[in-house]
Amino acid sequence: xxxxxxRATGTSLVGGAEAHTSRSLTGMLGAVAGMAALLxxxxxxxxxxxxxMGVAILGLAYxxxxxxxxxxxxxxxQLFLCVGALAxxxxxxxxxxxxxxxxxxxxxxxxxxxxxxxTGGLLSWIAVRRSLGxxxxxxxxxxxxxxxxxxxxxxxxxxxxxxxxxxxAGSGTILRGQIPPYYLMLGLVVVFLIVHGLLRRSHVGWAxxxxxxxxxxxxxxxxxxxxxxxxxxxxxxxxxGMAGATYAFTAGRVSPTxxxxxxxxxxxxxxxxxxxxxxxxxxxxxxxxxTAIDEVLxxxxxxxxxxxxxxxxxxxxxxxxxMIPTLRDLLRRQTTNRDTTAAHTPSRGPx
Amino acid sequence: MTASILDGxxxxxxxxxxxxxxxxxxxxxxxxxxxxxxxxxxxxxxxxLAMDADIPLLPAVGLGLLxxxxxxxxxxxxxxxxxxxxxxxxxxxxxxxxxxxVAFIVDGFxxxxxxxxxxxxxxxxxxxxxxxxxxxxxxxxxSGITLLVLAVLxxxxxxxxxxxxxxxxxxxxxxxxxxxxxxxxxxxxxxxxSGVLAAIVAMTRxxxxxxxxxxxxxxxxxxxxxxxxxxxxxxxxxxxxGLVLGIINSIASTYIGTFLSLIILLVxxxxxxxxxxxxxxxxxx
Numbered sequence: 001x002x003x004x005x006x007r008a009t010g011t012s013l014v015g016g017a018e019a020h021t022s023r024s025l026t027g028m029l030g031a032v033a034g035m036a037a038l039l040x041x042x043x044x045x046x047x048x049x050x051x052x053m054g055v056a057i058l059g060l061a062y063x064x065x066x067x068x069x070x071x072x073x074x075x076x077x078q079l080f081l082c083v084g085a086l087a088x089x090x091x092x093x094x095x096x097x098x099x100x101x102x103x104x105x106x107x108x109x110x111x112x113x114x115x116x117x118x119t120g121g122l123l124s125w126i127a128v129r130r131s132l133g134x135x136x137x138x139x140x141x142x143x144x145x146x147x148x149x150x151x152x153x154x155x156x157x158x159x160x161x162x163x164x165x166x167x168x169a170g171s172g173t174i175l176r177g178q179i180p181p182y183y184l185m186l187g188l189v190v191v192f193l194i195v196h197g198l199l200r201r202s203h204v205g206w207a208x209x210x211x212x213x214x215x216x217x218x219x220x221x222x223x224x225x226x227x228x229x230x231x232x233x234x235x236x237x238x239x240x241g242m243a244g245a246t247y248a249f250t251a252g253r254v255s256p257t258x259x260x261x262x263x264x265x266x267x268x269x270x271x272x273x274x275x276x277x278x279x280x281x282x283x284x285x286x287x288x289x290x291t292a293i294d295e296v297l298x299x300x301x302x303x304x305x306x307x308x309x310x311x312x313x314x315x316x317x318x319x320x321x322x323m324i325p326t327l328r329d330l331l332r333r334q335t336t337n338r339d340t341t342a343a344h345t346p347s348r349g350p351x
Numbered sequence: 352m353t354a355s356i357l358d359g360x361x362x363x364x365x366x367x368x369x370x371x372x373x374x375x376x377x378x379x380x381x382x383x384x385x386x387x388x389x390x391x392x393x394x395x396x397x398x399x400l401a402m403d404a405d406i407p408l409l410p411a412v413g414l415g416l417l418x419x420x421x422x423x424x425x426x427x428x429x430x431x432x433x434x435x436x437x438x439x440x441x442x443x444x445x446x447x448x449x450x451x452x453v454a455f456i457v458d459g460f461x462x463x464x465x466x467x468x469x470x471x472x473x474x475x476x477x478x479x480x481x482x483x484x485x486x487x488x489x490x491x492x493x494s495g496i497t498l499l500v501l502a503v504l505x506x507x508x509x510x511x512x513x514x515x516x517x518x519x520x521x522x523x524x525x526x527x528x529x530x531x532x533x534x535x536x537x538x539x540x541x542x543x544x545s546g547v548l549a550a551i552v553a554m555t556r557x558x559x560x561x562x563x564x565x566x567x568x569x570x571x572x573x574x575x576x577x578x579x580x581x582x583x584x585x586x587x588x589x590x591x592x593g594l595v596l597g598i599i600n601s602i603a604s605t606y607i608g609t610f611l612s613l614i615i616l617l618v619x620x621x622x623x624x625x626x627x628x629x630x631x632x633x634x635x636x
Contacts, residue, residue, distance in 0.1 A: 079444070130625055135383070135443045139579060140624055146572060147617045154610030262568070266451070273448075302466070306459030312452030316445060317433055 028197045028280065035284055036190045043179045052295075053178050059291030060185035061247040065264060066271045066283030067192040068239035074278035075200070076232035077212040078124060079138035082145035084264030086237050087244030088152070090116040091254045092159060094245035098169035105170050105249060113242040120237020121230055128226040145261050152256040164255025167248060181250035188246060189284070192239050197280055199235070208232060267294075270308065273315045276322025285323055354484045355602045361490045363597020364497040365555055367590035369570065370577035371504065372548035378521045378584020380538040382434060382446040384426070387549055388570030389457035394419040394550035395470040395562045396461060408472070412554055419550025423542035426453070431542075435535065454567060461564045469563035472554060493555035500551055504586060517541060521584050576620040582630025592630070 039060075046052045065083050072080045080086075090112040097108035123144060127137040152159045159165065174180040199205050210218035211225045219225050248254045257263055271290045275282025293311075297304040319326055369391075376382050384390075397418040401411035430453060434446045476488035508514035519527040520534045527534060552570070553562050581592030596616055603612035623630060 126625065130628065132624065132628070134440050135447070136624055136628065138447070139575065140621055143576075143617045143621045147614045150610050150614050150617075154608065154614070266455070269448075302459050302463035304459065305455050305462065309452045309455030309457075309459060312455065313430060313449055316448045316452070317430075 025201065028201065029194070031281060032190060032193045032197060035193075035281060036186065039186055039189075039284075039288075040183070043182055047179050050178050053182060055291060055295050057181050057185055057247070057250060059287055060182065060189055061243055062264075062267060062271060062291065063189050063284050063287035064185065064192055064243035064247075065240055065268045066275070066287055067189065067196055068236040068243065069268050070236075070272055070277065070279075070283050071196050071199070071239065072120070072124075072233050072236035074272070074282075075196075075205075075208040075212065076229050077134065077215075078127065078229060078233060079134045079141070080120070080123070080233070080236070081138050081142040081261070081265055082123070082148070083240060083268050084259040084261055085145040085148040086116045086120050086240040087247075087264060088148060088254070088256075088259030089119050090241030090244035091248035091259060092152070092165075093241075095165050095167050095248055095254050096158070098249075099165070099167060105175075108169075109242065109245045109249070112245040113238050116241020116244070117234050117238035120240070121234040123237075124230045124233030128229050142261070145265065149256055149260060152259075160255075162256065164253055164258070166253050167251075170249045171252060175249050176252055184246065184250065185243075188243060192243075193280065193284070195235070195239075200280065204228065204231065266308070266312075270312055270315065272322075273312075274319075274323055276324035276326075279322065279324045282322050282324045352602075353482055355605045356598055357481065357484055357486060358490075359598030359601030360594065361486075361494050361559065361597070362601055363594035364494050364501070364590075365552055365593070366573065366577045366597050367593030368497050368500055368548055368555075369552045369574045370581055370589035370593055371586050372545035372552075373571075373574040374578045374581065374583055374585065374589050375517075375521075375541050376538070376545050377578065379517065379534070379541050380435075381439070381442045382431060382450075382538075383443050384450045384545070385447055385571055386426070386450040386453040386457060386567075387545070387574055388567035388572075389454045389461075390419055390422045390546050391549040391553040391556075391570050392461065392562065392564060392567045393422060393457060394546075395553040395557060396465060396468065396564065398472075398554070398557075399465075399468060399470045412472075415554060416547050416550045419546035419548075419553075420543045421546070422549075423544070423546030424539065426450070426546075427539045427542045435538075454571070458565070458567055461567075465564055467564065469561035470553070470557040471561045472557045474558050487559075489558035493558040496551065496555050500548070501590060508586060513540070573616075576616050578630075579620045580623045580630060585630065588630050 042056060043053065046056070065087055068086075069080065069083045072078050090109075093112035093115045094105075094108045097103045097111055098105055101108075103111070123141055126132075127140060132140060153161055156162070170176065175184075200208070207218070207223045207228045210221060210223055211228055215225055244259065248258075251258070267290065271286030272283055273286070274289060275284065275286030293307075294304070297307055300307070315322075373384065373387050376384055394415040398411045398415035401414050402408070406414070430449045431446065434442055434449065437445055472489075474489040474492045478485040478487050479491060480486075506514075508518060516527070516532045517537050517540070519530070519532060520537045524534050527537075549570075556562050577589060577592050577596055580596060581588035581590070596619060599619065600612050600616055603615045607615075
């Protein structure tokens with residue numbers, strides 16, 4: 001039975017999608033720029049409503065979490081079920097550093113990012129050293145996430161317990177404005193996407209793909225699987241920490257629920273699965289769609305949870321590879337149908 | 352101290368039954384059921400509704416156990432179908448995600464329809480003094496039932512044909528298939544058993560503390576921790592780990608505090624994975 005865990009081979013939920021990433025650099029940058037331009041127009045449409053802008057800013061925070069998780073899980077095959085906890089390390093560390101230790105906001109965000117990166121790197125290093133498979137990595141990181149949540153509740157002297165902490169630093173500045181934080185978070189999203197896009201195009205990206213598709217083959221081909229896994233986790237966790245810290249300053253408070261497993265991890269997994277695990281822009285598509293859905297469902301209270309459950313099941317049963325690969329396939333099929341006669345039919349493996 | 356240890360044993364026995372339901376399904380079918388705690392909560396709600404409808408206690412509890420078993424069967428014939436088509440890690444991962452979806456559906460529905468409800472089974476009778484500690488009757492009855500379940504499980508698994516068939520599938524699925532055992536059939540039986548076990552835990556737990564509508568996720572997490580420590584697929588491991596963790600939890604929550612006692616359990620599970628990934632009594636191939 002330990003066969004099941006000792007080797008982290010590629011899982012059927014991931015992969016397949018990345019066969020088509022041999023896009024040019026300008027193509028990648030163009031796609032990111034186009035997406036950014038579309039999202040940048042959003043405040044023109046709904047900028048007047050403080051509530052809706054708050055929702056949109058949170059949506060961008062989720063998009064950044066999804067990019068970080070995508071880098072860790074989609075690119076290096078490590079199931080990190082502590083997305084919220086790593087963002088929370090960033091958020092709480094930044095809050096405490098700026099309010100208690102009096103550090104400037106920028107410095108506290110950077111230190112918090114470093115802290116989250118080191119935490120993620122440590123978790124990954126442990127998983128790699130003990131050669132835990134996908135499932136045991138998931139359980140260990142879930143245990144970390146739950147411990148973190150409990151520590152937040154238990155150490156109420158430092159963390160404010162259940163009600164969390166109000167952040168004094170940055171209040172009254174544009175960080176708490178109605179529209180500027182949106183562009184701040186959007187900037188973060190764009191930077192993360194470009195970092196992820198460039199990583200995928202570099203030799204690191206090749207190593208990621210190789211180790212995710214077949215770990216043993218990658219090792220035999222001379223790729224230091226352990227090292228690249230830890231690199232992936234370091235960068236991904238840094239993104240999570242930075243997004244958590246930055247979002248905390250724009251929201252003006254941190255609380256256990258803003259970084260909880262049910263509130264962050266589950267949502268991020270659904271977003272990413274919807275957009276397409278392992279695709280570059282999947283996290284953005286998922287975040288936009290689910291932020292909108294969430295806003296519609298919010299008045300249904302507990303039924304929102306029910307809807308999420310149904311969505312999870314539908315997603316993983318029928319569109320397992322996510323929307324972006326599915327749509328791309330549809331498009332490709334249509335164009336090939338138009339362009340070619342029966343001479344050349346695209347052969348595609350199962351997702 | 353004695354009181355904490357005795358409380359820990361009461362708790363630990365329940366941990367054991369709880370983990371057994373999860374660990375068998377995992378060991379047998381490579382299915383990690385994250386809706387396990389929700390199965391327990393649904394059974395508790397069935398009992399609660401039955402008692403609201405003036406059905407006497409014992410038939411109501413019977414209905415609850417039946418509901419647990421049916422839920423297991425329902426999972427087997429619905430969302431687990433596509434899971435069975437996969438193998439290895441992909442199977443575990445898909446089962447985990449789909450059952451998480453089920454857990455959310457159940458939680459969403461129950462919290463919407465029956466918010467703030469909780470099941471408490473009152474067991475009458477005087478408190479009894481054991482080793483100089485006054486134990487409530489509810490705790491004793493709960494432990495008695497748990498021990499009975501344990502005995503039945505051990506008997507079935509050691510001495511009956513069904514039990515041997517199930518163990519053979521856990522040990523070697525291919526070999527079992529070769530001697531004419533249908534693993535899918537065994538898995539269906541085990542899912543029903545797992546649902547009944549979840550229901551039993553809900554009943555015995557409600558004799559000690561109320562089982563409320565939101566308890567699903569924390570029950571699943573406890574089951575997962577005990578399962579990991581005990582070793583996946585091992586009943587005796589589940590019970591040993593249940594007892595050890597139950598006593599640790601009880602002592603820790605008396606002397607250190609509730610929040611940190613859960614963290615101690617979590618750390619115990621993490622250390623087990625890191626030091627002995629197969630668990631206390633799990634077999635490492």
